[in-house]
Amino acid sequence: MTGSDVTVPKQKFVWVFKDTLTVAWRNVLRFRRLPRLLVFSTIQPVMLLLLFTYVFGGAVADDAAAYIQFLLPGFLIQVVVFGSSQTAVGLAEDLSGGLVDRFRSLPMSRPAFLAGRTLADTGRYLFLVALIIGIGSAIGFRFENQALPAIAAALLAVLFGFAFTWITAYIGIMSKDVETAQVAGFVWIFPVVFASSMFVPIDTMPGWLQAFARNNPVTFTVDTVRTLSLGGAIWENLWKSLASIAGILLVFVPLTVDRYRRIP
Amino acid sequence: MPYIDPAQDNPPIVVVQGLFKAFGLIRAVDGIDLTVKPGTITSLLGPNGSGKTTFVRILCTLLQPDRGTAEIAGLDVVRQAAAVRSIIGLAGQNTAVDDILTGRENLIMMGRLYHLDSKEARRRAGDLLDFFGLSDAAERRVKTYSGGMRRRLDLAASMIAYPPMIFLDEPTTGLDPRSRLGLWEVIKGLVERGTTIFLTTQYLEEADRVSDTVAVLDAGRIIRQGTPQELKDCCGGDTLLWVKLANPASTNTAAHTLRTLDSEKLRVDAVTGLLHLPAREGNTTLVQVVRQLDSAGIDIADLGLRQPTLDDVFLQLTGRRAETESREQSDDGLEEGEPSGRP
Ligand SMILES: Nc1ncnc2c1ncn2[C@@H]1O[C@H](COP(=O)(O)OP(=O)(O)OP(=O)(O)O)[C@@H](O)[C@H]1O
Numbered sequence: 088m089t090g091s092d093v094t095v096p097k098q099k100f101v102w103v104f105k106d107t108l109t110v111a112w113r114n115v116l117r118f119r120r121l122p123r124l125l126v127f128s129t130i131q132p133v134m135l136l137l138l139f140t141y142v143f144g145g146a147v148a149d150d151a152a153a154y155i156q157f158l159l160p161g162f163l164i165q166v167v168v169f170g171s172s173q174t175a176v177g178l179a180e181d182l183s184g185g186l187v188d189r190f191r192s193l194p195m196s197r198p199a200f201l202a203g204r205t206l207a208d209t210g211r212y213l214f215l216v217a218l219i220i221g222i223g224s225a226i227g228f229r230f231e232n233q234a235l236p237a238i239a240a241a242l243l244a245v246l247f248g249f250a251f252t253w254i255t256a257y258i259g260i261m262s263k264d265v266e267t268a269q270v271a272g273f274v275w276i277f278p279v280v281f282a283s284s285m286f287v288p289i290d291t292m293p294g295w296l297q298a299f300a301r302n303n304p305v306t307f308t309v310d311t312v313r314t315l316s317l318g319g320a321i322w323e324n325l326w327k328s329l330a331s332i333a334g335i336l337l338v339f340v341p342l343t344v345d346r347y348r349r350i351p
Numbered sequence: 352m353p354y355i356d357p358a359q360d361n362p363p364i365v366v367v368q369g370l371f372k373a374f375g376l377i378r379a380v381d382g383i384d385l386t387v388k389p390g391t392i393t394s395l396l397g398p399n400g401s402g403k404t405t406f407v408r409i410l411c412t413l414l415q416p417d418r419g420t421a422e423i424a425g426l427d428v429v430r431q432a433a434a435v436r437s438i439i440g441l442a443g444q445n446t447a448v449d450d451i452l453t454g455r456e457n458l459i460m461m462g463r464l465y466h467l468d469s470k471e472a473r474r475r476a477g478d479l480l481d482f483f484g485l486s487d488a489a490e491r492r493v494k495t496y497s498g499g500m501r502r503r504l505d506l507a508a509s510m511i512a513y514p515p516m517i518f519l520d521e522p523t524t525g526l527d528p529r530s531r532l533g534l535w536e537v538i539k540g541l542v543e544r545g546t547t548i549f550l551t552t553q554y555l556e557e558a559d560r561v562s563d564t565v566a567v568l569d570a571g572r573i574i575r576q577g578t579p580q581e582l583k584d585c586c587g588g589d590t591l592l593w594v595k596l597a598n599p600a601s602t603n604t605a606a607h608t609l610r611t612l613d614s615e616k617l618r619v620d621a622v623t624g625l626l627h628l629p630a631r632e633g634n635t636t637l638v639q640v641v642r643q644l645d646s647a648g649i650d651i652a653d654l655g656l657r658q659p660t661l662d663d664v665f666l667q668l669t670g671r672r673a674e675t676e677s678r679e680q681s682d683d684g685l686e687e688g689e690p691s692g693r694p
């Protein structure tokens with residue numbers, strides 16, 4: 088069959104998972120060593136949480152203590168969504184050097200290069216969510232539901248981050264350079280985050296914006312996390328949230344993988 | 352473990368037929384046919400922009416050709432790309448190592464991605480770090496490495512799985528003379544174990560030092576293929592003699608005089624005014640040249656012996672220097688066939 092006596096190793100499906108873990112390991116090492124990521128993942132979100140609570144608290148709610156009950160569940164989504172912009176930058180960095188040629192010439196599974204990164208990013212979100220819950224609890228936040236819904240709330244936030252990471256992965260892979268990825272991975276997040284039920288009740292927005300905010304996946308997810316944390320009807324928003332997560336993944340995973348396969 | 356039977360009459364490991372790749376108007380690879388015997392070193396020799404990297408990237412499945420086919424060990428680089436990747440190693444023109452990881456971590460990662468088990472990946476990473484003189488820097492982040500160290504790490508990474516076919520795109524760029532010698536030894540060592548090496552270079556000397564076969568690339572086409580000796584012979588042998596005249600006005604007389612020595616290969620460089628001719632008999636030729644010019648009353652400012660370069664090959668084969676030029680221009684030049692500016 089082959090032209091010369093070279094033995095070709097058989098491709099094994101299990102390699103997709105092994106390769107994903109190897110790439111994830113590499114990215115976790117990078118996270119730990121890059122000061123930029125450390126700042127993005129710790130100081131900045133904590134600072135924002137404190138500022139929001141104490142600056143807006145009095146104005147939006149009765150006082151800071153009341154506001155943090157409203158704010159924190161949404162804030163969990165805020166940190167993962169903003170955190171996902173780093174996926175675009177990281178991928179663009181990998182693609183701009185010679186490193187991507189090496190990865191693409193290896194017998195590793197191609198989707199694993201992307202899956203490994205998004206998995207590592209998801210690990211980052213897990214850390215972020217835990218950090219925010221920790222700091223939030225220290226300044227007065229309390230889960231008003233049982234432990235199981237509270238855990239579900241945290242996990243849903245992480246899962247939502249996983250979905251958003253695939254959006255920014257696509258942005259990163261489409262960007263020609265790191266600067267573009269930095270801007271493109273970031274700008275669109277502002278309207279998506281702020282035009283939602285995250286920081287203020289939607290009723291306070293003008294009608295046209297309400298229409299957007301009410302159908303924003305961020306709103307579905309924030310509302311679900313909020314009811315999981317504080318009590319209330321869960322299913323109504325949960326299925327919308329899960330459906331939007333599934334929708335995002337169904338669109339952006341194939342798009343990104345396909346793009347990676349066909350990098351010129 | 353992939354291996355190659357060292358028997359001589361093996362079929363070729365690389366077969367390239369009518370390969371073509373254009374970027375817009377630029378025909379980077381313009382119809383290449385090539386075969387490579389297993390267990391040999393082949394050099395692709397060409398100046399900047401001649402298409403070396405494009406060719407290597409197609410063979411390494413990183414780029415799709417527009418036309419033509421390329422097979423490695425009978426596997427088509429487009430249709431069986433995944434299988435091809437499992438039998439090749441690549442060290443591209445730009446070093447491809449992770450700056451934030453240490454040297455050792457880089458190699459272990461590559462080993463794992465070649466599906467070595469963890470222990471084996473570690474063992475080979477250690478061996479290669481030793482081998483490339485990087486043991487002392489193994490636990491340092493690559494960011495702190497010098498250019499030469501990065502290059503060596505990059506080469507080590509391409510070899511971690513001991514693939515039967517290795518592509519090296521200008522592997523000695525950025526290496527000092529000692530590392531360069533070291534690398535040539537590494538390459539020869541790999542070939543003794545049965546590995547096939549395909550490398551690109553801009554230096555005839557390098558092609559001569561390491562390879563069994565040299566293919567000369569000009570504007571996406573292979574204009575000559577043969578052993579290094581054949582290539583050197585076509586531009587006048589192992590040693591060339593060059594003469595700088597004290598008075599440029601006497602160039603024509605000098606050329607006329609020296610033609611009696613080697614009429615066919617004598618060349619006057621239009622730019623520098625130097626005369627070049629083969630020194631087939633070394634010192635004897637040197638003495639003859641000095642005598643002849645002396646008896647013709649022509650003063651010599653400087654002269655010396657040197658080894659042929661890519662420039663000589665190009666002037667001989669195309670009548671042009673091997674310099675970077677706009678590809679549109681060189682395409683025009685190619686249509687005319689025989690070179691024009693020959694001395
Ligand atoms: N992605 C690309 N888009 C457009 N043009 C390209 C691209 N890659 C290569 N080229 C062009 O194709 C030609 C061949 O380039 P290539 O990089 O293969 O040359 P090379 O022989 O490797 O040169 P060097 O010695 O400088 O590395 C050049 O004219 C180059 O400008």
Ligand SMILES: [Mg+2]
Nearest residue numbers: 403404405444
């Ligand atoms: Mg090149």
